[in-house]
Amino acid sequence: MKIFTKKRLAIAAVVIVAGGAAAFWLAPKGEPKLPPLKYRYAAVDVGTINQTVTATGTINPVALVNVGSQVSGTVVELNVDFNDRVKKGQVLLKLDPTIFNAQVKQAQASRASALANLKLAEANFERNGQLVTRSFVSSVALDQSRREVDVAKANLQLAQAQLERAQADFNNSVIRAPIDGVIIKRTIDLGQTVAASFTTPNLFQIARDLTKMQIDTSVSEADVGALKNGLPARFVVDAYPEREFHATMRQFRLAANVVQNVVTYNVVLDVDNKDELLKPGMTAQVRLVVANRANVMRIPTTALRFTLPEEEQEKRKKAKEKADKGKVQQAAYTPPPEDDLAFRSADETARLFKVYRLDAKNEPQPVDIRAGLSNFRYTEVLSGGLKAGDRIVTRTLAQPQEGL
Secondary structure, X not given: OHHHHHHHHHHHHHHHHHHHHHHHHHOOOOOOOOOOEEEEEEEOEEEEEEEEEEEEEEEEEOXXXXXXXXXXXXXXXXXXXXXXXXXXXXXXXXXXXXXXHHHHHHHHHHHHHHHHXXXXXXXXXXXXXXXXXXXXXXXXXXXXXXXXXXXXHHHHHHHHHHHHHHHHHHHHOEEEOOOOEEEEEEOOOOOOEEOOOOOOOEEEEEEOOOOEEEEEEEEEOOOHHHOOOOOEEEEEEOOOOOOOEEEEEEEEEEEEEEEOOEEEEEEXXXXXXXXXXXXXXXXXXXXXXXXXXXXXEEEEHHHHHOOOOHHHHHHHHHHHHHHHOOOOOOOOOOOOHXXXXXXXXXXXXXXXXXXXXXXXXXXXXEEEEEEEEEOOOEEEEEEEOOOOOOEEEEEEEEEEEOOO
């Protein structure tokens, strides 16, 4: 009985060991572990791309008039202040009229004297005319009288012009608003002397309508090719950082601005400021939407700037040299002149880039593409060996991660 029991236990042990061995060898093997992931990547997808041109500009009124003075004098009356709304012809200030009144009176006296001299000369001419007919005086005396009449008439005209000028200076001593608008700047105070000897001083700045504003921007010469009138734009100002305003491009000005060999152009945008939230002089960060495409293949723009680390490039170079070692060296092929890039059109060579796609072993492989629209986030892929879902390298990781 004991022998029979021992035999059964031995058989059971053999069966268990054999089953375990069979289970080990017959069990499905796990997937091979991938090498550590050394690069950050993003998937190629399909979506919308908006190409924009960014610029910085200043918000200004559409019509801004500088009001100055043609005459010098002391301000004796000041009727307006900052932010006052004025009407065309309204008196803004008056200069001391004492000197101007004296000049007008002096000119009037000069005119009266010239008029009296003219009357005397005409009387002498008429008298000499009668004496000549009676042969009491010679014709020379008559000619002299005619000359005196002509001189008196010229002096009268001169006196009249001086009177009109003195009257104009008197009228200009009263500064009036040339347009309807708002006083946004005042550089004069009561009692201050206005000196208009060499240049016209700017006393006031008047904005015609603050509900209609414009943005004067400086756009780089590299971006002006995509601009045209009517383009929509958006901008923000520091005063309202959480609010975005809308604008429309109105004018591209041909006069170039060159500062330290950097060429920019002035682009003017119209802004509706019906709430008058935007103030003259504010700085605007503008984005002009120059193109828009939907349902296009796109990759992160950072992928265009990625290059392999130097150690990886050296490793691949040595591997290629080792693979080429022992191969029969062939004569180098010299392309004909028409195949040289220098003879190709700009359309054929522009927007060509090399990006890197991760393969099944997490190794980056170069892929040549032709790029289309681009912004700071995405770039359109017009042609190349990419498809949606491919993993495109964007940068190198500081610490490799275990592959999945």
